[in-house]
Amino acid sequence: xxxxxxxxxxxxxxxxxxxxxxxxxxxxxxxxxxxxxxxxxxxxxxxxxxxxxxxxxxxxxxxxxxxxxxxxxxxxxxxxxxxxxxxxxxxxxxxxxxxxxxxxxxxxxxxxxxxxxxxxxx
Numbered sequence: 001x002x003x004x005x006x007x008x009x010x011x012x013x014x015x016x017x018x019x020x021x022x023x024x025x026x027x028x029x030x031x032x033x034x035x036x037x038x039x040x041x042x043x044x045x046x047x048x049x050x051x052x053x054x055x056x057x058x059x060x061x062x063x064x065x066x067x068x069x070x071x072x073x074x075x076x077x078x079x080x081x082x083x084x085x086x087x088x089x090x091x092x093x094x095x096x097x098x099x100x101x102x103x104x105x106x107x108x109x110x111x112x113x114x115x116x117x118x119x120x121x122x
Contacts, residue, residue: 011041
C-alpha cells in the first residue's frame with residue numbers, strides 16, 4: 001500500500017514562517033528514507049489541505065496520515081481539520097485519510113526548551 005505523511009500547519013502571511021513546515025517535512029523524510037512526506041496549511045499559504053490531498057491522490061497514494069503540527073487542541077484541531085477531512089474523503093474514496101494526534105506537549109520538548117535557554121546565554 002502506497003502511504004504518505006501530510007504535515008498540516010497553521011500557515012502565515014510571512015513566507016519565511018511557512019518555510020519552517022517545509023524544513024520539518026525534509027527532516028521527517030530523512031528519518032525514514034523513501035517516505036512520502038508532504039505539507040499543507042490551514043490558512044494564508046499554499047497548498048491548503050484540500051489541494052495537498054488532491055496532489056497526493058494524483059500520485060495514487062492509498063493512505064495519508066495527517067499530522068497536525070500544533071501544540072494544543074484548539075478549534076483547528078477539533079473542528080476545522082475533521083470537517084475538511086470529511087469533505088475530502090468523499091472526493092477520494094480510494095484514499096484512506098487517517099488523522100494522527102496533534103503534536104502537543106511532549107517531555108522531549110523540555111530538552112529543546114533548555115537548549116534554547118542555553119543558546120540565549122551564549
